Structure formats: structure tokens, C-alpha cells
Amino acid sequence: MIQVSLSQLAQILGGELVGSDASITAVSTDTRQIGEGTLFIALKGERFDAHDFCETARENGAMALLVSRHLPVALPQVVVADTHAALGQLGAWVKATLSEQHGLTTLALTGSCGKTTVKEMVAAILPKKARSWRQR
Structure with missing residues (x-):
């Protein structure tokens, strides 16, 4: 906040x-x-x-x-x-x-299958390029 x-x-x-x-x-x-x-x-x-x-x-x-x-x-x-x-x-x-103010970009994943897997894959890749945060 x-x-x-x-x-x-x-x-x-x-x-x-x-x-x-x-x-x-x-x-x-x-x-x-x-x-x-x-x-x-x-x-x-x-x-x-x-x-x-x-x-x-x-x-x-x-x-x-x-x-x-x-x-x-x-x-x-x-x-x-x-x-x-x-x-x-x-x-x-x-x-x-x-x-x-900070150039925040939001990424949302939806669907009925594979969201957690894709979230974890993206979370492993993004920190190499920029600060990131994911819901646990």
C-alpha cells in the first residue's frame, strides 16, 4: 500500500x-x-x-x-x-x-489447468530480467 x-x-x-x-x-x-x-x-x-x-x-x-x-x-x-x-x-x-510511478507491470494467469506450473516457471524466469513478486 x-x-x-x-x-x-x-x-x-x-x-x-x-x-x-x-x-x-x-x-x-x-x-x-x-x-x-x-x-x-x-x-x-x-x-x-x-x-x-x-x-x-x-x-x-x-x-x-x-x-x-x-x-x-x-x-x-x-x-x-x-x-x-x-x-x-x-x-x-x-x-x-x-x-x-514505478513502471509496474501486472501479469495474470487464468484457466482451469496448469496455472500453478506456469506461475512457477514464469517466477523462475522473470527475476533474471527484473524485480518480480508472485503469490505463494
């Missing part, structure tokens, strides 16, 4: 910043994995609503919240219509920013 201010994040995501501006350096959807500078993203599913865990996120050190409704939690909040969609937008923005 790259450093971004909450006001910039609100602009990128078409949301509203409620509270003071700050800079985040990480995001998490899991309250157990919150560290310094973390934005907690409250996702909502069929059987859960992470908005219920925003106070726990604050207690665990979250710097701010990305929510779909303003909550009575003592943290700055970026309020958006849909946190799932906002997470995707944030990922796309980070990828585009890294690509622009």
Missing part, C-alpha cells in the same frame, strides 16, 4: 470525509490484522456486517474507517455508498499509481 490522505481517498472513492484528515499506509478488513496507519474497511456480507466491529478496530489501533454509514466511533471516517465497490476502486487506484 502507498501513503494516501483520507481527503484524497474520499475524492478517489467519491465519498465524504467525516472527521479530521490523516494519512493511511495500510488497509485491512480484519480487526485482528490492524497495525499502525491502518484504514479498517467495514465490509458487509450475507451473514456479517463489519460495521459492528469498527469499535474493535479502533481499540486495536485503526487510524480511520471506510464505512457505508457514519458510525459513533471516535475515528475519522470515509463514508461511501458501497464499501465492497470502494475496496475495488482503491485497489485499482493503487495499482494505477504504482504503475505510473
